[in-house]
Amino acid sequence: MTQHEIEATSSKLNLTELGIKTATIHWNLDNATLTRQTLQLGQGSLNDQGALCVSTGKFTGRSPKDKFIVKDSWTSDTIDWGDINIPTSEDVYDRLYDKMVAFLSERELWARNCYAGAHSEYRINVTVVNTTPWASLFCNNLFIRPTAEEHESFEKGWLILQAPEFEADPEIDGTRQRNFTIVNFSKKVILIGGSAYTGEMKKGIFSVLNFLLPYEHQILPMHCSANEGEDKDVALFFGLSGTGKTTLSADANRYLIGDDEHGWAKGAVFNFEGGCYAKCIDLSAEKEPEIYAAIQPGTLLENVSFFPGTDRVDFSDSSITENTRAAYPIHYIPHAKSISVGGNPKNIFFLTCDAFGILPPISKLTKEQAMYHFLSGYTAKVAGTEVGITEPQTTFSACFGRVFLPLHPTAYAELLGKKLEENPDVNVWLVNTGWTGGRYGVGRRMSLRYTRAMIHAAMRGDLDDVDYEAHTVFGVWKPQSCPWVPDEVLNPRNTWEDKEAYDRQALMLANLFVENFKQYADKASPAILSAAPRTSL
Known part of the structure; x- marks a missing residue:
């Protein structure tokens, strides 16, 4: 020393x-x-991969x-x-x-x-x-x-x-x-x-x-991940826990700008951080190879358990907490950019896990709809995610990170709208990684293969010139075709056996959106309010 x-x-x-x-x-x-x-x-102690393992005590x-x-x-x-x-x-x-x-x-x-x-x-x-x-x-x-x-x-x-x-x-x-x-x-x-x-x-x-x-x-702070393609096209991924943000933004063919916190300045998206704080419950080399490989000397593992008598971490063990974490510098990810800055985004993806099976697997948003859904920050929790949840429960978190917003949420939504006005070539997509063919317990989870295909199609520009149709209740614009995805999957109503049951469920979800949005109505602009879903047919 x-x-x-x-x-x-x-x-x-x-x-x-x-x-x-x-x-x-x-x-x-x-x-x-x-x-x-x-x-x-x-x-602390070392695990078999050389990472430092510690306990944060009472608070995990x-x-x-x-x-x-x-x-x-x-x-x-x-x-x-x-x-x-x-x-x-x-x-x-x-x-x-x-x-x-x-x-x-x-x-x-x-x-x-x-x-x-x-x-x-x-x-x-x-x-x-x-x-x-x-x-x-x-x-x-x-x-x-x-x-x-x-x-x-x-x-x-x-x-x-x-x-x-x-x-x-x-x-x-x-x-x-x-x-x-x-x-x-x-x-x-x-x-x-x-x-x-x-x-x-x-x-x-x-x-x-x-x-x-x-x-x-006048920089928009964002709770999102960001990556960049070979052509310098930047994509942003917003989403609450369980929507697939980490999984879908981790792409071996694109460069990671950052996994959690970014700012959108004039002409640039930049990472706030120099590392990643990855949730590692059920982590495996097969499911998330890049994160698993980042568990190495210099990495901090918090609140993990070991297989008895070994220094090997049992990532499936949640006895201490579900919120086990790995903190490592961003350069531990092979495809991370050395300087975590990119240009303006070309595509923005709002990820939602809709357990009611209503929202399209992918839909394009107008500027007003983007502001509305940004403010709503919708997803749904399903049985098994938390104690006491037996039916799908809606979750709304403004700007996909309400608990981190010192200003009123509408300030961030208006700033997003301003950015979209200044950059009219930016596409905003709503992606449902949840259920199709029926609500949770009746339908099935959206195929990850199809979701990846739709996101890649959007980033390649394959959805630029296809036909679109407005959703009857939510008004979002559904593409009528997408490479490597069956046409019938793109219209959620078609995947339901009982079409009238779909309509009733769609109105029920729309009413939940409208009820949640009442807290912002007095400060939201007419443009944002105009993008609300219909509550009757």
């Missing part, structure tokens, strides 16, 4: 100025060193009810306050900040400088201070790593203080319970206490970018 690595003064952000004066601080260590330190501290996922935003003169009239964006006071923040700084001053710490945003014009500088080496390894994988020269000139930006061992006293500190995440936009600080779940850091910065980029630059 060199003196440069442990001195707080080795960074443009001098932590002694924050009040962290007596701590031993390890700066910007590499993954091999962080892995070795984790093992020496008894905080985010705790959205314990995430707060400081309400002050800047944020008071800009944040969309409510159950998603929960306000807290400047006094609560100040008290917890002082307590955390005092707590951190007595410890051994790991700190690193990094970026969020692959586009050099719009990236933000982030310094992260952790109490464990493996949390710093996570940040080195998930955020963008500065070059040696960039480290030398790194300027102060956002600060994350993450201390799982530090817990709040709710009665004194004004939190809901002992764990908390507090975002202070005015001071550019995120406080995370009481939880070791590393995803709180990743999504905390995502929320920051979801506020700053549209507010300051």
